Amino acid sequence: MFMDEINQLRRMGFRAILLQALNLATIIAGGLMGWKALCLATNSESPIVVVLSESMEPAFARGDILFLTNFASDSYEIGDIPVYKIPGANIPIVHRIIHSHTSTVTHPNGTTTETQLMLTKGDNNPTDDLGLYHSYMRGMKWLKRDMVVGKVRGFLPHVGYVTIVMNDYPQLKYALLGTLGVFLLFNKEQ
Amino acid sequence: MEAVKKQLEGRIDYEGQRLSEQVAYFSLVVSGVIAFFVSFLASSIKFGLIVFAAGYVITLLAVVPPWPVYRKHPIAWLPVRRLKAD
Amino acid sequence: MFSAWQRLQNTSSWALSVCLTLLAVISVSSWYVLPTVPLGSIGLKSFQVVPGSGSQSNLEYALMRLDVQSDLTPLFANWNTKQLYVSVVADWNSTVEGTQSSVVLWDRIITRKRPEAAKLRIEGLKAKNVWKVRRGGFKTIPSCHLSLKYDIMPYVGIVTPGIGARARNPTWNVTTETATNSFGEWDIAVPGVKSGGVGS
Numbered sequence: 001m002f003m004d005e006i007n008q009l010r011r012m013g014f015r016a017i018l019l020q021a022l023n024l025a026t027i028i029a030g031g032l033m034g035w036k037a038l039c040l041a042t043n044s045e046s047p048i049v050v051v052l053s054e055s056m057e058p059a060f061a062r063g064d065i066l067f068l069t070n071f072a073s074d075s076y077e078i079g080d081i082p083v084y085k086i087p088g089a090n091i092p093i094v095h096r097i098i099h100s101h102t103s104t105v106t107h108p109n110g111t112t113t114e115t116q117l118m119l120t121k122g123d124n125n126p127t128d129d130l131g132l133y134h135s136y137m138r139g140m141k142w143l144k145r146d147m148v149v150g151k152v153r154g155f156l157p158h159v160g161y162v163t164i165v166m167n168d169y170p171q172l173k174y175a176l177l178g179t180l181g182v183f184l185l186f187n188k189e190q
Numbered sequence: 191m192e193a194v195k196k197q198l199e200g201r202i203d204y205e206g207q208r209l210s211e212q213v214a215y216f217s218l219v220v221s222g223v224i225a226f227f228v229s230f231l232a233s234s235i236k237f238g239l240i241v242f243a244a245g246y247v248i249t250l251l252a253v254v255p256p257w258p259v260y261r262k263h264p265i266a267w268l269p270v271r272r273l274k275a276d
Numbered sequence: 277m278f279s280a281w282q283r284l285q286n287t288s289s290w291a292l293s294v295c296l297t298l299l300a301v302i303s304v305s306s307w308y309v310l311p312t313v314p315l316g317s318i319g320l321k322s323f324q325v326v327p328g329s330g331s332q333s334n335l336e337y338a339l340m341r342l343d344v345q346s347d348l349t350p351l352f353a354n355w356n357t358k359q360l361y362v363s364v365v366a367d368w369n370s371t372v373e374g375t376q377s378s379v380v381l382w383d384r385i386i387t388r389k390r391p392e393a394a395k396l397r398i399e400g401l402k403a404k405n406v407w408k409v410r411r412g413g414f415k416t417i418p419s420c421h422l423s424l425k426y427d428i429m430p431y432v433g434i435v436t437p438g439i440g441a442r443a444r445n446p447t448w449n450v451t452t453e454t455a456t457n458s459f460g461e462w463d464i465a466v467p468g469v470k471s472g473g474v475g476s
Binding site for chain 1: 299303358359361363365375376377378379380383385387405425426427429430431432433434435437
Binding site: 235246249 | 281297298432
């Protein structure tokens with residue numbers, strides 16, 4: 001059934017196969033470049049995140065996509081929704097700020113440093129995140145700016161559910177990548 | 191087997207390709223614009239997206255199968271010439 | 277575009293681009309025409325600083341009751357508003373070293389399914405999260421701004437904050453044994469706190 005395609009491969013020869021591989025590498029590299037460019041433009045290590053838990057329902061449901069920015073000039077006020085990662089735990093947490101204390105210290109040489117301590121809580125959670133902070137990092141009482149990955153600016157519903165399904169069923173992920181790879185290998189520019 | 195594959199491929203001539211490309215593009219953009227106004231007037235984005243999905247399906251039906259209208263200008267191949275053996 | 281498969285592929289990728297453009301246009305257009313909300317009012321009905329007891333004896337609580345009135349229904353006139361997160365926030369500057377603080381005293385989520393709830397008219401609202409500070413901390417807070425803030429969650433697009441109401445007179449002054457707001461409309465005794473309650 002696939003004799004045609006296999007013969008095609010044989011006829012292509014080594015150089016042509018290398019060319020196809022180069023095509024594939026270009027596509028992957030292009031995608032990676034685009035992603036890194038977006039990270040630079042928003043100053044965030046992860047400007048697009050998928051909501052994984054129901055702790056912010058009904059605002060955000062599992063599978064929604066959030067767009068973040070992390071500019072130094074961004075202000076984090078009450079009601080804003082930061083996405084943060086506690087060092088030691090690699091999962092991003094999306095909750096709302098309910099307490100904020102900012103202290104501005106002016107140094108003798110004129111510069112000012114601003115430290116902001118925040119307390120967050122998920123809309124759908126009965127208690128604030130103090131217990132969450134403690135469970136990941138002993139003695140942590142406040143959320144600081146350096147743990148924040150970004151501030152939620154935009155929102156796209158449901159589209160991210162694909163990544164959740166692929167994480168729950170890794171065979172699906174491999175099957176998808178496999179078929180994509182096969183397609184790209186056999187694709188001829190006609 | 192070859193014949194089935196040929197049918198499935200659904201080839202159309204060059205004029206047909208141009209026409210189908212225009213039809214697809216026009217139809218999708220119109221669906222998008224209609225979907226925007228529908229979602230605005232009906233105050234429901236879901237409804238607008240359903241309208242767009244319908245437009246997409248209609249576009250596929252109009253463009254993907256090799257309708258005869260896309261085969262009106264078949265390529266005129268040169269007649270087969272036998273090379274004289276020298 | 278010569279084969280059916282090619283046409284399917286090309287048409288699908290164009291459709292995806294048009295769909296994303298459609299969503300982007302919806303997001304930007306709805307954000308652009310966001311309606312403004314007429315400023316409502318917050319009145320401080322009563323304010324009391326009470327020291328904690330037992331295990332909480334190192335803390336002070338501020339017990340207060342507020343009258344909140346604000347009409348947020350114009351926000352739902354926008355077709356892209358899914359819900360509102362509404363909170364009563366107290367902002368204050370502490371006399372300690374230029375510190376600025378904010379806490380959420382009360383919050384509520386108003387969904388599109390029940391837009392009548394957007395007409396907020398609450399008398400004697402009690403704080404959901406009791407405002408508590410270290411013992412003696414309220415002395416370092418000279419005044420505080422009370423405001424009703426809202427955050428709009430869209431169906432798709434940009435998250436927008438805004439302010440729905442402000443305390444009519446943004447600050448209060450507490451002097452020695454009594455607390456009065458700047459209107460002098462009410463006098464509140466501040467028991468259990470030695471000299472002054474909140475601030476000067």
